[in-house]
Amino acid sequence: MNLYDKKMVGERIRSRRKALGISQENFAERIGRVTKFCADIERGQAGMSIETMLIIGSLLKLSPNDLLYGDKAQDKPNDETELIIAALNQCTEKQRKDALALLKLFITAIR
Structure with missing residues (x-):
C-alpha cells in the first residue's frame, strides 16, 4: 500500500494554488524553488522534502495530513x-x- 501518492498530492497542490489565485511562477518564488520543480511536483513526477512540504502547506493553508491524504483538502x-x-x-x-x-x-x- 502506497500512502504517499505523488500524483494525488500534486493535484491537491495545483487545485489549491489555482483556487487561491496564485500563479505557478509566484508560487515557486514564494516557496523558494524553481518553477520547473513546482510543475514536476504538481504533475506527480517529483517528490519533495519535508521542509518543502511544510512550506507549501503553510502557503496553501493545508496541514501536512491534508496535503498528503486529502482529508480536508479543498479545491477552493x-x-x-x-x-x-x-x-x-x-x-x-x-x-x-x-x-x-x-x-x-x-x-x-x-x-
Missing part, C-alpha cells in the same frame, strides 16, 4: 475571507495598505 477557499486574503496576497504592500484603508472606511460607513 471555503469562504469570502480566504478569497479576500488570496486577493491581498497578490497585491503590493502599498495596495494592501490602501485596501485596508478602504475597508475601514466602508465598515465605518455601513454602521
Whole structure:
C-alpha cells in the first residue's frame, strides 16, 4: 500500500494554488524553488522534502495530513475571507495598505 501518492498530492497542490489565485511562477518564488520543480511536483513526477512540504502547506493553508491524504483538502477557499486574503496576497504592500484603508472606511460607513 502506497500512502504517499505523488500524483494525488500534486493535484491537491495545483487545485489549491489555482483556487487561491496564485500563479505557478509566484508560487515557486514564494516557496523558494524553481518553477520547473513546482510543475514536476504538481504533475506527480517529483517528490519533495519535508521542509518543502511544510512550506507549501503553510502557503496553501493545508496541514501536512491534508496535503498528503486529502482529508480536508479543498479545491477552493471555503469562504469570502480566504478569497479576500488570496486577493491581498497578490497585491503590493502599498495596495494592501490602501485596501485596508478602504475597508475601514466602508465598515465605518455601513454602521
